[in-house]
Amino acid sequence: MPATRVAVPLLDLKAQYKTLRDQIRPQVDEVFETQYFIGGPQVDGLEKELAAYCGLKHAIGCSSGTDALLLSLWALGVGPGDEVITSPYTFFATVGSIARLGAHCRFVDIDPATYNLDVGRLEAAITHKTKVILPVHLYGQAVDMRPLMAIAHKHKLPVVEDCAQSIGARDADGRMTGAIGTLGCWSFFPSKNLGGAGDGGFIGTNDDALAHKIRVMRNHGMEPKYFHKLLGGNFRLDALQAAVLRVKLRHLDAWHEGRRRNAADYRKLFAAQKLPGGTVTLPSERPGAYHIYNQFILRVAAGKRDALVKHLQSNGIGVEIYYPVPCHLQECFASEGWKAGDFPQSERAAKETLALPIYPELTAEQKACVVETIAEFLRS
Numbered sequence: 001m002p003a004t005r006v007a008v009p010l011l012d013l014k015a016q017y018k019t020l021r022d023q024i025r026p027q028v029d030e031v032f033e034t035q036y037f038i039g040g041p042q043v044d045g046l047e048k049e050l051a052a053y054c055g056l057k058h059a060i061g062c063s064s065g066t067d068a069l070l071l072s073l074w075a076l077g078v079g080p081g082d083e084v085i086t087s088p089y090t091f092f093a094t095v096g097s098i099a100r101l102g103a104h105c106r107f108v109d110i111d112p113a114t115y116n117l118d119v120g121r122l123e124a125a126i127t128h129k130t131k132v133i134l135p136v137h138l139y140g141q142a143v144d145m146r147p148l149m150a151i152a153h154k155h156k157l158p159v160v161e162d163c164a165q166s167i168g169a170r171d172a173d174g175r176m177t178g179a180i181g182t183l184g185c186w187s188f189f190p191s192k193n194l195g196g197a198g199d200g201g202f203i204g205t206n207d208d209a210l211a212h213k214i215r216v217m218r219n220h221g222m223e224p225k226y227f228h229k230l231l232g233g234n235f236r237l238d239a240l241q242a243a244v245l246r247v248k249l250r251h252l253d254a255w256h257e258g259r260r261r262n263a264a265d266y267r268k269l270f271a272a273q274k275l276p277g278g279t280v281t282l283p284s285e286r287p288g289a290y291h292i293y294n295q296f297i298l299r300v301a302a303g304k305r306d307a308l309v310k311h312l313q314s315n316g317i318g319v320e321i322y323y324p325v326p327c328h329l330q331e332c333f334a335s336e337g338w339k340a341g342d343f344p345q346s347e348r349a350a351k352e353t354l355a356l357p358i359y360p361e362l363t364a365e366q367k368a369c370v371v372e373t374i375a376e377f378l379r380s
Contacts, residue, residue, distance in 0.1 A: 008357050008366045010318025011191055015361040020247060027243040042242040047202070049249055053168075055179045056204040058211035061237030062218050065164040065187025065201035069097035071235050072160050072183045072203055073132060075214050078103050082131035086162075087117040088328040089346035090136040094162050095327045103131065105336075107328055109343040113284045115297065115353075116143045118345070123151050133159045137166035137177045139322075140193070140259075140294035141286065145171045145180045158182035164201075165294035167194050168256050172288035178204045188245060193259070193294055194252050200241040258360025259293040262367060266296060266356070269371040279378050295322055296358040302351040304378070309354055311377045317370055320355045 017024075031042060043061050050059035062068050078084060080102035086094055088107040095105045108125050111118045115138050122133070133152050135143040143161075152159045159181030163169075166177040167186050178184020188200035205211050213230070216223045221232030267282060281299035285291045300308055305321075312319045326346040328338035340347060356370055 004365060004369060005315065006363075006365055006369050007316040008318060008362070008370055010320055010355070010357050011359050012361055013190060013195070016359070020251070023247045024244055027247055028240060031239050031243050037239050038236055040239050042239040042246065043237055046237075046242040046246050046249070049246060050202055051204065053249065053252075054176045054184070054204055056184070057206045057208070058204065060203045060205075060211060060214050060218065061242060062201050062203060062235045063237060064199040065185060065189060066093040066097060067233075067235045068185035068187070068201040068203045069093060069134075069160070069162060070100060071214055071217060071233075072185055073097055073101055073103070073134075075210060075217055076132055076158055076160070076182070078131050081129065083127060083129040084132045084134050085122065085125050085130060086134040087136050087138070087346070088326045088343045089115060089323065089349055090138060090162065090327065091164065091323065092327060092330065093164070094134065094136055095333075098134070099333075104129070105327070105333075106130065107338075107343055109345045110349065112345045112349065114141055114143075114286060115139060115349055116141065117148075119144050119148045119151075122148060123155075126151075126155055126157070130155070130157060133157050133181075134162060135159065135181075136162040136164075137169055139283070139297055140165050140169050140292035141283075142166065142169050142171040142177045142289050144286065145175070145177075146173060149180060152181070160185060164189075165192065166292060167192070168252060168290075169292045170290035172286060179206070182207065183210065188241065193255055193292055194245065194248055196241045196248075197244045198238075198241060200237050200245065202237070255360045256292045259296075259358050260291070262358050262360070262362050263291075263293050263296055265364070265367050266358075266371060269368060270375075273371065273375040275375060275378055280374070293358050295320075295355040297322070297353050297355055298374075299349070299352045300354070300378070302348070305352055305354060308374065308377050312370075312373060315373050317373055318357055321350075321353065322355050324350055326350050 047059045082103040083106040084098045085106045161181045161184040163178040164187035169177045184204040188196035217232035218235035221228045221230035
């Protein structure tokens with residue numbers, strides 16, 4: 001039995017807000033005082049700060065990470081009959097954005113160690129219909145982008161990086177995710193390392209023409225007002241979200257380091273338990289890459305995973321399964337003809353993985369309780 005039982009939520013945003021309240025409220029009040037809710041100085045300021053943080057020429061705020069993906073693919077001309085290569089093991093927004101444009105998802109299975117797209121399988125998936133390569137930097141760790149970009153350049157294909165979980169993560173060459181491909185797409189969903197007070201996202205690029213096109217498209221394709229040369233939509237970022245995010249961005253690197261310290265502590269705590277080999281697999285870090293641990297993913301045998309989840313929950317420990325059903329097996333894609341066994345590594349991960357609390361405010365007592373509760377179950 002763990003020496004001390006303590007409650008450990010999967011994520012505690014209230015703990016974060018307590019440290020930021022006095023910084024955030026004046027910024028929110030300023031938005032109300034100016035009544036500048038759409039665009040304006042808060043959005044402009046955030047975009048400049050995000051571009052500088054990510055090493056990009058342009059950052060374009062938008063309404064969500066999902067809309068960032070949709071708008072990016074749309075701006076690149078993705079449409080019916082096209083194929084977009086991506087991973088089947090991702091949040092649904094990745095593949096949903098492809099399907100909503102009438103294009104076809106061409107899946108490449110994952111690397112079982114990193115859960116990211118297996119770049120070694122990428123080139124074989126390219127066909128004459130391939131329009132875009134869409135890697136997902138899952139759980140806060142970069143895809144191996146150097147060989148991926150070499151393949152993309154060879155075939156003259158644009159790359160849209162799904163960075164919803166990876167703001168601030170770096171590849172082994174030191175480049176930030178999202179600043180490597182043609183376009184990067186980020187989410188400000190509240191659970192992200194940089195989370196807003198609601199939905200939001202942004203698109204990053206070093207391409208001046210694409211940046212201009214996306215800025216126009218996010219506002220109904222309108223330029224000037226009431227004149228529409230392009231189709232677009234309402235994909236704007238609210239000024240209230242920008243005000244909150246500007247405060248939070250100043251703390252982001254410290255939060256990354258807090259998550260990395262917690263990951264290191266988990267490794268030490270699991271090592272001290274001396275569990276039999278193969279009982280549990282901890283997250284791997286690619287050599288030289290900078291993992292920001294949007295999630296801390298544990299792998300256990302498929303027959304034990306669901307029981308372990310129930311055990312943790314019954315002991316007041318938050319846990320989540322990312323993701324229980326890979327995208328190729330989702331019911332809405334039944335007509336595509338994919339079946340169980342098509343992407344075995346993704347299917348195995350869906351049955352064996354779970355996410356533990358990793359937020360920066362975790363206490364030593366909470367981390368010890370998590371690991372001891374898991375060890376207790378695995379020894380029973």
